[in-house]
Amino acid sequence: xxxxxxxxxxxxxxxxxxxxxxxxxxxxxxxxxxxxxxxxxxxxxxxxxxxxxxxxxxxxxxxxxxxxxxxxxxxxxxxxxxxxxxxxxxxxxxxxxxxxxxxxxxxxxxxxxxxxxxxxxxxxxxxxxxxxxxxxxxxxxxxxxxxxxxxxxxxxxxxxxxxxxxxxxxxxxxxxxxxxxxxxxxxxxxxxxxxxxxxxxxxxxxxxxxxxxxxxxxxxxxxxxxxxxxxxxxxxxxxxxxxxxxxxxxxxxxxxxxxxxxxxxxxxxxxxxxxxxxxxxxxxxxxxxxxxxxxxxxxxxxxxxxxxxxxxxxxxxxxxxxxxxxxxxxxxxxxxxxxxxxxxxxxxxxxxxxxxxxxxxxxxxxxxxxxxxxxxxxxxxxxxxxxxxxxxxxxxxxxxxxxxxxxxxxxxxxxxxxxxxxxxxxxxxxxxxxxxxxxxxx
Numbered sequence: 001x002x003x004x005x006x007x008x009x010x011x012x013x014x015x016x017x018x019x020x021x022x023x024x025x026x027x028x029x030x031x032x033x034x035x036x037x038x039x040x041x042x043x044x045x046x047x048x049x050x051x052x053x054x055x056x057x058x059x060x061x062x063x064x065x066x067x068x069x070x071x072x073x074x075x076x077x078x079x080x081x082x083x084x085x086x087x088x089x090x091x092x093x094x095x096x097x098x099x100x101x102x103x104x105x106x107x108x109x110x111x112x113x114x115x116x117x118x119x120x121x122x123x124x125x126x127x128x129x130x131x132x133x134x135x136x137x138x139x140x141x142x143x144x145x146x147x148x149x150x151x152x153x154x155x156x157x158x159x160x161x162x163x164x165x166x167x168x169x170x171x172x173x174x175x176x177x178x179x180x181x182x183x184x185x186x187x188x189x190x191x192x193x194x195x196x197x198x199x200x201x202x203x204x205x206x207x208x209x210x211x212x213x214x215x216x217x218x219x220x221x222x223x224x225x226x227x228x229x230x231x232x233x234x235x236x237x238x239x240x241x242x243x244x245x246x247x248x249x250x251x252x253x254x255x256x257x258x259x260x261x262x263x264x265x266x267x268x269x270x271x272x273x274x275x276x277x278x279x280x281x282x283x284x285x286x287x288x289x290x291x292x293x294x295x296x297x298x299x300x301x302x303x304x305x306x307x308x309x310x311x312x313x314x315x316x317x318x319x320x321x322x323x324x325x326x327x328x329x330x331x332x333x334x335x336x337x338x339x340x341x342x343x344x345x346x347x348x349x350x351x352x353x354x355x356x357x358x359x360x361x362x363x364x365x366x367x368x369x370x371x372x373x374x375x376x377x378x379x380x381x382x383x384x385x386x387x388x389x390x391x392x393x394x395x396x397x398x399x400x401x402x403x404x405x406x407x408x409x410x411x412x413x414x415x416x417x418x419x420x421x422x423x424x425x426x427x428x429x430x431x432x433x434x435x436x437x438x439x440x441x442x
Contacts (some may be wrong), residue, residue: 001366002344004353009430016155017429021422023149029421030128030414032056033141037097037121037130038409043096044177044183046167050095055167056144059351061151062163067189069167070178075189078163080151082432086159087439089348089431090196090384091147091424093139094169094185094375097132099408114403116410126397128412134393135409139202141166146424153217159432160175162196164189169375171215171297173335182337183378188245190382197441198348199386200424203228204393206366208352210342211389212377213270216309217335219252219293220317222248223328227288242279244327245292248320249274255316260371262308263301269369270299299371302339310336319386337373340380342387344382347439352387355426359419387427391420 009017041049049065052100053076057064059118062078075193076095097104101119115122121130128138166185172181224241231238253361256272263270274296280289300309311332317331353364379386394406395413431439 004357004364007354009101013429013433014313016153016433017144017426020150020153020155020425020437021153024418024421024425025149026414026418028148029141029145029417030123032123032144033138033412034123035130035411035416038143040101040119041096041132042100043098043168043172044174044180045072046096047073050074050165050167053095053140053144057163058143060144061150063146064067064381067192069185069188072177073167073180075166075185077189077194080147080161082159084158084159084433085435086157087197087411087436088160088162088195089428089439090194090199090201090429091143092164092166092186092375092379093143094167094203095140095165095256096136096167096170096185098170100170101131103361110403110407112403114407115400116408117280118408123419127398127400127401128414128416129402131304131408131410132354133410134389134395134412135204136169136300138412138417142421143202146421147430150425150428155429155433157432158435162194164194165200166375171373172204173296182335183342183375186375187379190384191379196384197439199379199384200248200348200352200427201374201379201386201388202424203372203374203376203388203390204391205368205370207390208349208356208364209267209367210344210349211266211302211380212340213268213290213302213371213373214337214339214377215335215373216298216300216306216333218296218298218331218333218429220248220252220296220314220331222292222294222328223330224290226290229286229288231392239328241292245277245279245294248326248327248329249277249294251320252294256296256298259298259312264305264369265303266341267367267370268301270301270372271371272296272298272306274290279352299373300337300339302321302341304339306336306338323415327423337377338381340377340386342380342385346385348385348387348427351427351430352389352423354430355423356389358426359423389420389423391416404441
């Protein structure tokens with residue numbers, strides 16, 4: 001990574017920045033985060049939370065609008081216009097949760113009813129718990145607090161501030177809700193009049209990223225024949241699909257590790273994981289399944305197309321068939337989202353890095369390699385230069401027991417959010433108090 005381009009604030013900009021940061025209210029942020037967490041918003045059903053946000057934005061001094069996509073869901077946009085002649089900067093976060101928050105999550109999300117898996121907020125000191133309180137609702141609350149503080153500080157903006165939250169940010173596909181997910185909400189937003197010059201998306205990890213991966217979803221089938229538990233092994237005409245699938249899983253796991261290494265470039269390391277295995281009937285265990293399906297997600301580097309990744313999976317299957325002719329395999333790609341990248345020299349990347357360095361008091365350097373996919377890739381595919389910026393995650397030192405792994409992404413230590421808010425505020429002041437010419441725009 002090249003050093004960040006230095007461009008100090010003028011005395012006026014420094015004064016505006018300090019005044020705006022002084023208005024950032026940790027208590028108000030925590031209360032908003034609790035309120036958002038308390039409004040259940042699974043993918044494809046976020047109407048209530050975004051209608052709440054439209055009202056909140058309006059009271060904070062933004063011109064706001066709830067934009068329905070159907071009767072159950074929609075997006076929200078707030079705007080604070082400047083004097084004119086500047087850029088439009090969008091602060092963006094998704095707002096849908098990755099789990100349903102009901103019995104359908106069990107046992108796949110775990111067997112214990114941890115506080116971070118429940119679609120209800122709980123505050124303990126500086127912590128907020130509940131399904132999605134960290135990702136995505138801490139992001140929505142923090143960006144809203146930045147916008148609120150900016151308005152209260154009465155900073156003389158030249159450009160326009162846009163604050164937006166959308167449905168469908170989770171990498172899921174909920175067929176019963178109009179196939180919600182996979183950046184459907186932000187795509188709806190951007191194709192219906194929201195056209196910023198720059199965007200900042202807040203997501204976990206304490207770095208500034210200029211690019212993010214896409215993803216490919218694959219189904220690999222191991223074929224056999226329908227069997228019966230009462231027959232001995234070696235019975236002519238019976239081929240298990242389940243036992244050979246165990247061998248395929250081990251082969252696939254190693255291929256995914258090699259794939260990530262082979263396709264790493266820039267700041268993206270495109271990991272892949274086996275997500276699930278499906279076969280047979282729980283109510284008919286006497287009849288071994290004729291088919292066992294293996295589902296996996298492969299992340300896609302911005303410099304690699306979904307078609308290329310599809311070809312790599314096809315080659316893996318062909319090689320496996322050649323080495324194991326006893327395996328009867330077929331496969332398909334049933335989901336694909338390209339990655340997206342912004343040139344590191346772009347204004348918004350450099351501005352976000354200046355904000356990061358100002359708060360951290362150290363050079364930004366090379367960030368940890370990234371494998372997480374967000375709506376930032378969609379923003380960039382729409383031609384919007386986008387910086388991703390975040391906070392240390394997951395939070396450490398929780399006084400409450402939370403689910404292992406990613407769990408409900410629902411344990412937030414509010415003081416961790418405040419440095420990120422100041423970094424974003426820096427980029428907002430840096431960008432929206434300048435003319436388009438100063439920003440390199442026409």
